Amino acid sequence: MSFADKMLRCRDCGNEFPFTAGEQEFYAQKGLVNEPGRCPTCRSARKAQRETGSYGSGYDGGSSGSYGSYDRPRREMHPAVCAQCGQDTEVPFLPRGDRPVYCSACFDQVRVSR
Ligand SMILES: [Zn+2]
Ligand SMILES: [Zn+2]
Incomplete structure (x- = not known):
């Protein structure tokens, strides 16, 4: 071929x-x-x-x-207990033992009183 x-x-x-x-x-x-x-x-x-x-x-x-x-990035919320009123709440950071954690209502009060 x-x-x-x-x-x-x-x-x-x-x-x-x-x-x-x-x-x-x-x-x-x-x-x-x-x-x-x-x-x-x-x-x-x-x-x-x-x-x-x-x-x-x-x-x-x-x-x-x-x-x-x-x-709109969603923050990761961590369950916590308010050190002021004892209610269950959620905080956008990991709660640590060395700092008191407040719910949003108590956090406003604590911040104002300071
Ligand atoms: Zn071609
Ligand atoms: Zn509270």
């Missing part, structure tokens, strides 16, 4: 590109009957586009969905 270079027209960009004898032989060995429809440039461009495209769409969906909750 002998092959000769021939020119094919890319269906994407319309440019002619060589389908070389070596490539034709490679195609024949692989049992491929269809000639390549795109030039090597468009083939690699499509391949790159497909890979980045799938990554990009997945990334966009994840980040845009979390924007709403990111605007």
Whole structure:
């Protein structure tokens, strides 16, 4: 079998590109009957586009969905007992033994009285 270079027209960009004898032989060995429809440039461009495209769409969906909750960050509240009135309350910090913890009402009183 002998092959000769021939020119094919890319269906994407319309440019002619060589389908070389070596490539034709490679195609024949692989049992491929269809000639390549795109030039090597468009083939690699499509391949790159497909890979980045799938990554990009997945990334966009994840980040845009979390924007709403990111605007108002929720503080983590810790249960505590008010040192003044003894009521159960929640504080935005981890209560430690060395400082008294007040509910919001008592905290205002303590702060004012100081
Ligand atoms: Zn092309
Ligand atoms: Zn209190």
